[in-house]
Amino acid sequence: MTSQASRNKIWPVVIIGTGFGGQSAAVNLIKRGITDFLMLERRDFMGGTWCQNSYPGAAVDVQSPLYSLSFEPYPWSQMFAEQDELAEYTNHVIDKYGLREKTRVNHNVEQVVWEEDSATWRIEITDGPTLYTRILINSSGPLSTPKIPETPGRDSFAGAQFHTNDWHHDVDHRDKKVAIVGSGASAAQVIPAIAGEVAHLHVFQRTPHWVMPRPDRKFGRLTRWLLGFKPVYKALRGVLYLALESRIVGFKYSRAMLNLVAQKKAEKHLKKQVPDDTLRAKLTPDFTIGCKRIILSNTLYPALSRDNVTLHDADDGIAKVTPTGLVTKQGHEIELDVLVWSTGYDATDGMISYPVVGRHDKPLADFWADYPRAYLGTTIPDFPNLFIVTGPNTGIGHTSAIFMIEAQMDYIMACVERVIGDASVQQIEVTSQAEARYTEHVHDEMTRTVWHNGGCNSWYKSRSGRVVAMFPGFTFMFRRMARNFKRKDHVIA
Numbered sequence: 054m055t056s057q058a059s060r061n062k063i064w065p066v067v068i069i070g071t072g073f074g075g076q077s078a079a080v081n082l083i084k085r086g087i088t089d090f091l092m093l094e095r096r097d098f099m100g101g102t103w104c105q106n107s108y109p110g111a112a113v114d115v116q117s118p119l120y121s122l123s124f125e126p127y128p129w130s131q132m133f134a135e136q137d138e139l140a141e142y143t144n145h146v147i148d149k150y151g152l153r154e155k156t157r158v159n160h161n162v163e164q165v166v167w168e169e170d171s172a173t174w175r176i177e178i179t180d181g182p183t184l185y186t187r188i189l190i191n192s193s194g195p196l197s198t199p200k201i202p203e204t205p206g207r208d209s210f211a212g213a214q215f216h217t218n219d220w221h222h223d224v225d226h227r228d229k230k231v232a233i234v235g236s237g238a239s240a241a242q243v244i245p246a247i248a249g250e251v252a253h254l255h256v257f258q259r260t261p262h263w264v265m266p267r268p269d270r271k272f273g274r275l276t277r278w279l280l281g282f283k284p285v286y287k288a289l290r291g292v293l294y295l296a297l298e299s300r301i302v303g304f305k306y307s308r309a310m311l312n313l314v315a316q317k318k319a320e321k322h323l324k325k326q327v328p329d330d331t332l333r334a335k336l337t338p339d340f341t342i343g344c345k346r347i348i349l350s351n352t353l354y355p356a357l358s359r360d361n362v363t364l365h366d367a368d369d370g371i372a373k374v375t376p377t378g379l380v381t382k383q384g385h386e387i388e389l390d391v392l393v394w395s396t397g398y399d400a401t402d403g404m405i406s407y408p409v410v411g412r413h414d415k416p417l418a419d420f421w422a423d424y425p426r427a428y429l430g431t432t433i434p435d436f437p438n439l440f441i442v443t444g445p446n447t448g449i450g451h452t453s454a455i456f457m458i459e460a461q462m463d464y465i466m467a468c469v470e471r472v473i474g475d476a477s478v479q480q481i482e483v484t485s486q487a488e489a490r491y492t493e494h495v496h497d498e499m500t501r502t503v504w505h506n507g508g509c510n511s512w513y514k515s516r517s518g519r520v521v522a523m524f525p526g527f528t529f530m531f532r533r534m535a536r537n538f539k540r541k542d543h544v545i546a
Contacts, residue, residue, distance in 0.1 A: 062185070065087065066091075067176060070193040073455055074442035081466050092157070095160060098158065099144075099156055100143040105218060110242035110243050110246030111239075112134065112139075114133065115133075120134075120453045126282070129280060130277065160178050161179040162179075163408075164176075174187075191441045191442065200399045209376050216393075216396070217240070217243060230391075232379065232389050233254065234257045234392070235394065237395065243393065244362075254363070262348045263338050263343075301526065319342055332357065336357070341503050346511070404443075411433070424521050426446075438480050438482075440468065445521045446524050456532075463535045480545075483544075499520050501525070
């Protein structure tokens with residue numbers, strides 16, 4: 054393999070993925086004078102989540118001024134931006150920093166392999182060239198691989214069917230009989246968006262979610278103008294950050310506060326918007342608020358209460374799909390024109406969608422056999438010069454995911470500069486002892502959180518039952534750890 058590598062360019066850095074994680078990594082490299090890098094995108098367009106997810110009603114559920122890159126303020130039109138504006142912002146960042154010129158689209162990564170003799174990562178591309186890099190940053194994102202459950206007869210359906218991640222805009226759902234499978238965050242946005250347009254909508258809910266009011270507002274011309282100034286933008290971000298960060302107190306430290314502030318408000322919202330006792334019972338969760346992702350919506354409950362919408366709970370779930378529709382567990386035959394799967398992503402055990410092979414031909418899948426784990430959610434022993442953006446235990450349930458991405462960048466760039474900036478250094482790797490110590494600490498802290506003991510089974514957990522999606526504490530504590538590079542926790546050679 055070494056002779057082959059010697060005949061190909063060895064990139065200093067390759068970034069896989071072009072969403073906010075990849076963009077943040079790229080801009081951080083540019084700001085440090087590292088401009089010789091390559092970005093890879095498996096789709097034929099850049100931008101990640103908010104360019105891919107274009108289903109009706111798609112919008113962010115964190116306030117836009119906080120759900121944005123700290124170095125790039127933007128004159129948002131409303132507090133919770135909708136998909137089209139998020140896509141505009143994403144493309145604005147891409148174009149401003151010249152990232153299109155550094156990206157190869159239609160480059161699907163099939164496998165990456167560490168080559169010990171050349172200290173490089175070999176990147177194998179579907180129907181494409183083999184690439185080599187000293188440093189590999191995976192920014193493919195945990196919410197990028199849609200998951201559709203194995204359902205008897207699914208392939209026999211003669212109508213249109215698709216996942217919300219890949220909405221078929223050429224399919225006209227108006228005045229059609231439609232079913233949406235799932236009741237999580239994406240479904241909660243699709244349902245109100247199409248309920249008034251379809252002939253009938255069947256919603257298949259496995260478990261109900263807690264729903265709270267969405268405090269959205271449109272920004273006027275003056276507000277948007279002010280948001281273009283970094284000091285104003287920074288001040289607003291600070292206020293929003295403090296307000297959202299306080300939620301971790303309830304999620305981890307005070308169940309009484311969580312019940313008093315959040316759950317009571319959600320119960321009141323449900324009672325006010327759903328007067329029908331039977332429907333309200335179906336929509337009432339049996340777990341503590343926060344255990345699953347909290348949905349923010351002012352329109353979901355009214356949509357579910359419409360005469361042309363039928364909510365099916367777990368007792369009347371899908372038994373099988375037929376060519377003309379489906380049959381429920383209670384034997385009801387339902388005719389359909391369109392079948393929409395809003396069934397989430399393989400976000401824990403499958404958070405990297407391609408095989409990774411490290412030192413001594415060790416597959417990452419073997420290291421993650423029990424559950425995904427990584428030092429600072431970013432680096433793994435025996436996988437030198439590999440950095441995972443939004444890796445294990447870097448998710449959050451109370452504030453902006455982009456804050457965590459940018460915190461990871463502090464650590465990633467500290468490592469990158471040690472490799473790129475010193476000719477005598479070829480690789481950096483976290484020690485197994487440091488990773489084990491960090492992982493033990495994270496999961497010990499996790500036992501105190503609502504995600505662990507709130508009485509639900511959520512996508513935050515891996516097959517092992519461990520919560521591997523979330524960070525169990527204040528995000529500023531994670532950022533402090535990420536900024537405090539510990540030389541003793543690493544092997545630099």
